[in-house]
Amino acid sequence: MPVLTRLIPSPVVVDIRPGALDDLASVLADQRISQSGRLAIAVSGGSGARLRERLTPTLPGADWFEVGGGTIDDAVRLADKMKSGRYDAVVGLGGGKVIDCAKYSAARIGLPMVAVATNLSHDGICSPVSILDNDAGRGSYGVPTPIALLIDLAVIREAPIRFVRSGIGDALSNISAVADWELSHRVNGEKVDGLAAAMARQAGEAVLRHPGGCGDDGFLTVLSEGLVLSGIAMSIAGHTRPSSGACHEISHAIDLLYPGRAASHGEQVGIGAAFAMHLRGDRESSRVMADALRRHGLPVVAREIGFSDEEFVRAVEFAPETRPGRYTILEHLDLSPEQIKDAYTDYVASVTD
Numbered sequence: 375m376p377v378l379t380r381l382i383p384s385p386v387v388v389d390i391r392p393g394a395l396d397d398l399a400s401v402l403a404d405q406r407i408s409q410s411g412r413l414a415i416a417v418s419g420g421s422g423a424r425l426r427e428r429l430t431p432t433l434p435g436a437d438w439f440e441v442g443g444g445t446i447d448d449a450v451r452l453a454d455k456m457k458s459g460r461y462d463a464v465v466g467l468g469g470g471k472v473i474d475c476a477k478y479s480a481a482r483i484g485l486p487m488v489a490v491a492t493n494l495s496h497d498g499i500c501s502p503v504s505i506l507d508n509d510a511g512r513g514s515y516g517v518p519t520p521i522a523l524l525i526d527l528a529v530i531r532e533a534p535i536r537f538v539r540s541g542i543g544d545a546l547s548n549i550s551a552v553a554d555w556e557l558s559h560r561v562n563g564e565k566v567d568g569l570a571a572a573m574a575r576q577a578g579e580a581v582l583r584h585p586g587g588c589g590d591d592g593f594l595t596v597l598s599e600g601l602v603l604s605g606i607a608m609s610i611a612g613h614t615r616p617s618s619g620a621c622h623e624i625s626h627a628i629d630l631l632y633p634g635r636a637a638s639h640g641e642q643v644g645i646g647a648a649f650a651m652h653l654r655g656d657r658e659s660s661r662v663m664a665d666a667l668r669r670h671g672l673p674v675v676a677r678e679i680g681f682s683d684e685e686f687v688r689a690v691e692f693a694p695e696t697r698p699g700r701y702t703i704l705e706h707l708d709l710s711p712e713q714i715k716d717a718y719t720d721y722v723a724s725v726t727d
Contacts, residue, residue, distance in 0.1 A: 382606070382609070382610055383502070383518075383519045383606075383610070384606050384609065385500065385520050385522050385523045385602075386521055386522060387405050387407075387521075387523065388500075388522075388523050389522075389523070389524045389525070390524075390525045390527070390595055390598045390602075391525075391526070391527060391595075392526065392528040393526060393528060394524045394525060394526040394527075395428075395429070395490065395524060395526035395528075396432075396526075397524075398432070398433070398465075398524060399411065399433055401522065402462075402463070402488065402522065405522065407462065407463050407486060407488065407521060407522060408462035408463050409462070410462055411433065411434065411435030411436065411462075412435050412436075412459070412460060412461050412462050413433060413435065413436040413437070413461060413462060413463055413465050413488075414437055414439060414456045414459055414461040414463075414464045414485075415433070415436050415437070415438050415439065415465040415467055416439050416440075416441050416452060416464065416465065416466050416467065416468070416472055416475060416476040416479065417439070417441065417467045417468055417472060418440070418441055418468040418469065418471070418472045419440055420468070422440075422441075422467045422468035422472060422492065423440070425467060425529070426438055426467075429467075436465075437459055437461075439452060439455055439456065441468070441471065441472050441475045441476075443507075444470075444471030444474060444475060444505075444506060444507055445506055445507040445508065446507065446508045446513065446515075448475055448506075449474070449478040449479050449482070449504065449506055450479075452475055452476070452479040453479035453480075453482040453483050456479060456483055456485075457483045461485060462485075462486075463480075463486045463487065463488055463521065464479060464483075464485050464486070464487045464488070465487075465488045465490060466480075466487060466488070466489050466490065466520075467490045467492065468490075468491075468492050469491070469492055469493045469495060469533075469537070470493075470495050470496055470498050470499075470505075473489050473491065473498060473499055474498055474504040474505050474506055475504070475506070476489070477489075477504045477517040477518075477520065478504040478515055478517055480517070480518075481504075481517040481518055486518075486520075486521040486522075487517075487518065487520050487521060488520060488521060488522040488523070488524070489522070489523045489524070490523075490524045490525075490526075491523070491524075491525050491530075491598075492529050492530070492533060493530060493533040493534075493537035493538070494525070494530055494537060494538050494540075494541035494594070494597055494601060495537040495538075495540040495541050495638065495639065495640060496540060496541060496544045496601070496639050496640060497541075497544050497545065497601040497602075497604035497605050497608075497617055498605070499520075499523060499525075499601055499602065499605065500519065500520055500523050500601065500602045500604075500605030501519070501604070501605035501608050501609070501614075501617075502516060502517055502518065502519045502605070502608055502609045503515065503516060503517065503608065503614060504517050511629070511630060512629065514614070519606070523602060525598045527591055527595065527598075530594055530598075531589065531594070535588055535589075535671070536638060538588045538597070539588065539638070539640060539641070539670055539671055539672050540638040540639060540640030541597055541601055541640055542581060542588075542597060542640060542644070542666075542667070542670050542672060543638075543639075543640030543641055543642075543644030543645075543647075543667065543672055544601070544604075544617075544639060544640045544643055544644075545578050545581040545601060546578050546581055546582055546644055546647055546663055546666060546667065547578070547617070547618075547619075547621040547622065547643040547644060547646065547647040548574040548575060548577055548578035548600075548604055548607075548616065548617050549575060549578040549579065549582065549651075549659075549663070550619055550620065550621045550646070550647035550648075550651055550663075551615070551616060551617050551618050551619035551621060551622070551647075552571050552574050552575045552578075552619075553650075553654065553703075554619030554620055554650070554701070554702040554703055555571060555615045555616065555619065556571070557654075557701070557702070557703060557706060558700075558701040558702070561701065561706065562701055564701065567610055567611045567616075569607075569610055570607040570608070570611035570615075570616045571607070573603045573604075573606060573607040573610070573616070574603070574604055574607040574608075574616035574617055576603070577601070577603040577604050577607070578600065578604075580596050580599070581596060581597055581600045581666075582662070582663065582666050584596050587669075587670070588670060588671070604616065604617045618697075619650065619700075619702045619703075620646060620647075620653075620693065620702035620703050620704045621643040621644075621647035621650055622643055622646070622697075623646070623694060623696050623697050623700070623702060623704060624642065624643075624645075624646035624649070624650075624689055624690055624693045624704075625639060625642035625643045625646055626696035626697070627689040627690070627692040627693040627695075627696050628681070628689045629642075630692070630696065631685075631688060631689055631692060632681070632685065632689075635680060635681075637679035637680070640672070641672055641673055641679055644663075644672050644673070644674075645667075645673060645676065645679070647663060648660050648663045648664045648674060648721075648725065649690075649718065649721050650702070650703050650704075651663060652725075653703050653704075653707060653717060654703050657724055660721070660725065664725035665725075674725050674726070675721075675722050675726065676718075683718060683719070683722075684715075686718060687711060687714045687715045687718055688711075690709075690714045690718070691711050691714055
């Protein structure tokens, strides 16, 4: 008998609204994630610590653990501290570093993980990947998708607006990433999962086309949903292809070549995505993407994040080395440094006129 359906790894709870955080305990109990209330909650020393005071009375059975940073060592230490307790689940309460550490730690000790995002800086809030710093720089570690996800829009609005802007750049980059995936299919026969591609692309398109702004609940809901769908798309595909192409290669190159100078992840992949669309010859899409980035207060050219044209060209040249075996428009064109310079000059003229 043919298999007529497939199971999709996804959270059993996705709660995106103002006030969602106030219902954390009841949501976990109602969904049988933690009926006993025995939770290990990972928080940062910043927003998470402030929310701890607010939530402690509603979570009397929880133990709280402060995450020191976003390294693999931090995640291992967190797991070691948690493994002696008899917990139902691990809750990551905070930004990207806390959630990535909590995802890795939960996987290490075999517990389900609940993500409670306090900002929308990237699609890691619901992805099957933990991005953690290591001795070699930065690594991607496969982990289970969070079993539940809560995003309180009132809390999101309290975070610096740069985090929302970063999430916008990450969501928009899906459009370029899927185009790279489809290019690899046409040239190399790489298999494209149609459902994962559709989810990732539509997540980016929804953010691209929405008329709202960073402080608008309607827009923040669409952005949150887009980041969630991006994470689920990666779970369906079994890799990061739906949300990572030339745009992310360029960002990784910036991180490696210019440590300590990098802008936010979303700012870098946003510029990378708009430039990659230009390299494909789709100048209209490149301009539309650049206009959306600019409308939300994001940079569209390298000098707006503190890099010279020459430094950006060097990053684009080095970018394919950051993801060996991945085929994008950069590998396809295989441009010389002089050709990259010419293309970037043309891109700047196109998006800044």
